[in-house]
Amino acid sequence: MGGGGAPPVRRGGLARHAAPHRHLRGAARARRPQPFAPARALPHAARGRGARDPRGVPDARAPQPRAWRAARPQPASGAAVRGRPRAARAWRGARRPGRQQAARRAAEAVAAGAVPRLIVLDALGLAYRAHYAFIRRPLVTAAGEPTSAIFGFANMALRIRREERPDRWALAWDGPGLTFRHERFPDYKATRKPMPDELLAQIPVIEEVAQALGLPVIEIPGCEADDVMATLAVQGARAGWDVTLVTSDKDLLQLVNDRVTVLAPAGRGEEHVRMDRAAVHARWGVAPEQIGDVLALMGDASDNVPGVKGVGEKTAVELISTFGSLDALYERLAEVPRPALREKLAAHRAMAYLSRELVTVRTDLALPVGLEDLRVAPVRRDDLVALARRWQLQRLERIAHELGVDEAEAGSRVHARSAERRGTAAETQAAGVRLAGAPAPRPPAAPPASDEGEAGGGAGGGGRAGRDAPPATGPARAHGPEAAEARPVSDAGAAPAGDVAPASVAPAVRALRRAAFAPRPGEQGTLDLFGARPPEGLAGGGEAGEDLGAPEVIARRLHAVRARSVHGLALLPVFDGHDPRTSTLAGLALAALDGTACYLPLDHVAGANVSRDAVRAWLGPAMADAATPKLAHDLKAALHALARLDVPLEGLDLDLHLASFVCDPERDHGLDALARDVLGVALPPVEPPAGRGRPRPAITSRPPGEIAPAAMARAAAIPPLAEALRAQVEAREQGRLYATLELPLVPVLWAMERAGVRLDAAVLEGMAARAAEDLARLEGELQALAGGPLNLHSGAQLARVMFETLGLKAGRRTKTGFSTDQATLEALAAQHPFPRLLLEWRALAKLKSTYLDALPAARDPADGRVHTTFEQAGAATGRLSSSAPNLQNIPMRTPQGRAIRRAFVAPEGGVLVGADYSQIELRVMAHLSGDAALIEAFAAGEDVHASTARRVFGVTGALDPALRARAKIVNFGVMYGMGARSLSAQMGIPLEEAQDFIAHYFRVYAGVREFLDRTVAEARRRGYVETLLGRRRWLPGLAATHGGERALAERAAINTPIQGSAADLVRLAMVRVHRALKAFPPSARLLLQVHDELLLECAANDADAVSAVVRAEMEGCLALRVPLVVTVGRGPTWFDVH
The missing domain is CATH 1.20.1060.10 (Taq DNA Polymerase; Chain T, domain 4)
Structure with a gap:
């Protein structure tokens, strides 16, 4: 039913997925299954490894693999599974001792006020949900193996375990083979598409994850997971337990009562949707027990349940709420007021009752286990860590390491409670009962001294971090760490995962999750200041535990941060606006690598502000010390902030948003997003909340003590994020790109933004x-x-x-x-x-x-100048962008657009110098493709567009400008993956002529054709493309099943190595030119970068020398198979430069 997809069929130990019934082979269609075949609870790793008939049902006569035979002990409930599985009837009836004991103990627990909780999870439902949650940016390993469902399932299961705190839990899978529903209606689920191959490959690993989580698995041949869940729900409710079914399947809503609820899992940061009786009635307008009748009338397209043709949800709900049930409706059919509806109901009566039979869940399955066998066992941390490492899921690995302390403690408490109810230590050891061969659980680790912290995944969890914990990160640079993980995209399409962090940051993450920066009365707070004496000139003494905005507290914290910052210092300027150059600098938050933090209020209207002279005196030496690494989410913004305090900033080390950008250019690089995705932490906002109907109040209008906790928390998040992103940068082999290109470009862009251009x-x-x-x-x-x-x-x-x-x-x-x-x-x-x-x-x-x-x-x-803001992490290809105002898109194709450049003028006594790369992208394509004809044209200094026109059209004499224009279109169109249809539209020629033109072009430039084909093939194999300087762009769309999405990714695969390499060359040229200009007076400086052009200003008498240096630096920044050519001009205005 709603579990998602057809039942899994495993052959040869590998998971397969049966196609819908109508796709099964004839032999399989001829053999009808027994509705209730012998049931087993199978081991996670070995389930289904025996021989199967064409429907996937085990052949009991076939010899079982040796590993299975050797690893099949008796289940604790006494359900022996040696040789041929025991007949299902052995489990029927209420005389089974396990059930009697469970019922008796549950009754005792209810009488004592402690109601046991049973959670049953829909395996395929969770797997499908996880798969499609990442469908736009799937997680993959570096080898291109999909991992979205693995990570999503593990994260959701841990979240359910942490938040719901079950006493028993189980994972229900659809059993192999056809079901009684197929017997009654052969087209049941016939319209459902087969499971996606990417998800299918992850099913065996999900089973291993379940085993590591201590999650018992139940699978019965010929039965759907819904029926397993329904049977467990009824058994638990009869025993007086609270039962929660974790599923999005509406069929199971018919089970909801005072003891049973349905929990629809939610996405990250959202609350699960809990459906009790009131919620069901609010959503559907009927009681839970009437849901089956509603579905019988309206049908269910997802399962191909027909219902009554022409009756939708609204009509079905109206009918059942009026008549009470399907039976009553047909008994009183004459009372239906609309004749047409009455005729439909009468004509499809048999189909309505068949549909009700199909949607009604079975609650009487003979399960191979009892409730006592489903105890929550401790997570097998080592197994989970091994799986996380194997599948390059560092966030899961970090969670697993946290569970090494917190979950063992939580597990021991759960088992202690269970032991009290059962009364014997022996039964406590059986809490991790093995179902048909699952390995014995490892004993839980000794509980820590503190009783804080509960197991958690996702954004929760954490225990107490000691005040003297080691720093969360060390002095290693951005190219120094050592980890890997998977990211949305695949080596057939996605960047290895960026939402993970090394396990070494776990203490810092736990401290951040507590966010206890505001001291409680009588305490010094989470951050230990060692009773430090305040520095001279900042504030007087004071007692600990005071307001974080109080001068004496600020002084002690600043002294502590300064004392601990020898290995690194994190900076977080707090602006009251979006422009770091002009917005009010409200304050500056600082953090040492161990999380010790302080907030320096600089321009608050309410409360005391720290003297800027004192800040310069105290922070100046540390900021100017290049030996102290500086970390920030945005180092350029930090440079602007400190420049306004007249404090130089040296030792730039790690810029979080740039490190994130080189790892995965298409993810969100904001501080909040990185903390959430990489550390699993929700950071508090600095901005005060806006009132209803009123604008958000200014940060500076709030007292420093109200802003300080959030600002300090955000600053303290930077060191663990830095360590995590260092690992990602190194794992993606982007350390050299970051260290030699991105980081050196930061002060260049900062200087350009400060300089502006005269208008x-x-x-x-x-x-x-x-x-x-x-x-x-x-x-x-x-x-x-x-x-x-x-x-x-x-x-x-x-x-x-x-x-x-x-x-x-x-x-x-x-x-x-x-x-x-x-x-x-x-x-x-x-x-x-x-x-x-x-x-x-x-x-x-x-x-x-x-x-x-x-x-x-x-x-x-x-x-009198315009100061644009350059965005270094804007485009996936590496191109820079600018905003406020955007000077990148000043039009050049019309006379009026070009005339705008007359307004950009040189200062008095100076000139503007413009340096423009000539046809840089075509030169890069010639270098990458190695095409002899292109290389020859560039080496000879020919007009490459005219050369193309002559070669393609066979012109030997004078060249028609229109032919050159056509050749220019196709030269650039090839780089952007332009097809014949687009070329036809641009040239205004018939489609057939455009196809012939492209075919002839590739005959002339065969090396280009081979390069394009090779690039796409290599991108499919690796999942990414790479520029000349090593920048990678991950392309998940290459593995897409949708043709349009896949074609778009193929065009990006062609374009990115060319356009991205050109963009990287321009960035490198900016760094080289900026460095070379230090030999000239300060009047010689970079002003703008627009596509392939750099605009500078200098004194008129330095123009010749500056022009020569700029040309030399730009043409010499990278050796290609063809020469790089730069056109340099000068003039009083930008218009006059070229």
Whole structure:
């Protein structure tokens, strides 16, 4: 039923998944299963290793593998499984001693006020949920093996164990073979797709994880997991237990009563949805016992249960709530008011009753175990760690190491309670009962001295961390650690997992989870300050346990952080805004590597602020000490903050968001996301909450003592995150890229943002005035063509004018009407002047609002310059981006767009210098492909587009500019994976001609074709592509089953090595040029980077020397098979540079 997928069939010890019934072979279809075949609880590792008939049912006569025979002790309940499995009838009836004992003990527990709890998990339901939770960015190992379901299942099971605290639990699997439902309705589940191969491969490992978690597994041939869960639920409820069924299957809602609830598992950071009687009625409008009748009428598409044709959920609920049951409905069918509905019900009566039989869960299975056999056993930490390492799941490994202390303690408490109920130590040892050959559980570790901390997975858990715990990270640099794990994507598509941390950060993580930075009365707090004496000039004395914003507490904490920061110092500036250069610097949080933290309020309206002179005196030497590694989530923001305090910052070591970026460029690199995904910690926000209907209050308006706890917690999260990300950087072999390119680029971009570029606002104001006149003229012409007033911002009015008034042919239709987008207008521009004028009006209106009006407003009145913000971790290919304002996209294809560059001017007595790589991406493609024709053209200094046109079209004389334009389109189109259809649209030629053009191009440049094919094949094998400098981009879409998604990933695989290598070359050139300019006066400096161009300013008399140095540095930054060529120009404005 709702477990997800057809029942698993295991052959030769490997998990397989049976296709739906209609896909089974004829032999399998002919052999109908017995509804209740002999039942067994199988060992996790060996289940189903015996011979199987075509339906996957074990052949009892076949010899079993030796490993199985050797490892099958008697289950504790007495369910011997030697040789042929014992007949199912041996388990029926209430005379079995285990059941009597369970019922008696449960009754005793209820009488004593301690109701036992039973949790039953839907195995395939959880596996499917975990698989699809990561479907857009699947987790894989470095070898491309999928691990999403493994990690998701383990994490969910641990979360259920921690939050629900069961006394008994079990994992129910669909049994092999067909079920009685297939017997009654051969098309049952016939429409269900087979299990995805990626999930199928993980099923055996999930069973191993269950074994490591001490989770008993129950699987009965010919029975679905729903029926196993239902039978256990009824047995538990009859015994007076509280039962929770962990599943998203609506069929099981019919079991809900005062003792049984259904828990629908939720995603990370969300609450599980618990369905009790009230919740079921609120969702469905009927009682739980009526759910089966509702489903009988409406059917269930997921299981191909037909129901009554034409009756949906709303009608079914209305009928059952009115008549009470399916039987009563048909007894009083004449009372149904709508004749058409009455006829449907009468015509499909037999199907309704068949559907009810199909959706009704069985509660009378002969289970191979009793409730006593399902005790919660301690997690087998070593087994779980081994599995986590094998499948490169470092977060699971970290959780397992935490369980090494906390779970052993929790397990011992659970078992102590069980022992008290049972009364004998011998029964305590049986708590980890083995079901049909499962290895004996290891004894729990000795409980720690403290009784804090419970086992946890995901974002919970943790025990007490000692005050003198060793530092969470050491002085190792970003290229120094030693771990690996799997990330959303696959070596057929995904970056090894970035949401994991080494086990060594566990103490720091536990401290962060407590987030006990606010001292309690009479205590010194979580962070030990050793009673340090406050430094001179900051504050006077004071007693511990005071407000974190009190001067004497700040002083002691700052002294403690300074004393412990010899191996590293974490910085977290707190800005009251989003621009680190101009936003108010409210304060600065600092943390040593062991988590000792402090918050220095600098500009709070309420409360005392630390003197900036004192900060410079106390922190200046430490910040300027290059031997002390500096860590931050954003080192560039830290540079801006300290520059405003006139404090130099040296020893830049690890930037969290850049380390995350080189590991997996497409994940969220924010501090909150990294703490959640890597450490499993939810960090408190610094920003005060906004009131209802009111704006969020400024940080500086709050007293420092209210901001300090969150700021310190966030700073203290940086060292363990740094250690985890070091490990990831090294594991992905990105240490060299980070250390030689990304980290050195940080101070370069910081200096560029501080410098800004001088803007002549008068130039833009004049252009804006002329644009306003042109817009008014165009609007008048458009209204004249439309025959009256017209709102040019209204798509509906424009569509009405073009497609009704003017009679133009309508194109693509949207939800609100016919489209008037750019592609539609371009297609119609040749038919009528209205679309052409509308395109012109839109382009000019965008130019005016985006640049002519916005750039003068962005000019800093203090220095007359525009200061953009560069985003180093913006694009997966490595290209830089800029914002506030965006100077990367100033248009260059129109005269008006190019004229905007006239507003960017040199300072008095200086000039602007522009250096632009010539056709860098084509040169990179020539180098990577090794194509002889391309290399020859570049080596000879030819115009490569003209060369392509001559070679492809066979031109020997004068070249038609139109042919060169076509050759340019295909040269660049090849790099972006452009197909014939896109080429046809761009060139305006028939599809067949575009196909012939591409085919001829690849005959001429055969090396390029071989390179593209080789790149895609290698990307499929490894799961990623790589630039010349080693930057990796993981492409999960290469393994996608959806053709469009897979094609998109293939285009990225082609484009990234070329465009990414070009972007890396530009980054490297920026670092080299910035370093070389230190030989010149400070007036010589980098200002902007726009695609393949660098813009600098310098004194006029230094222009020649600066130009020569810039060209040499840019052309010499990497040796390729073809020469790198840089065009250098100069002038009073950016427009004049080229």
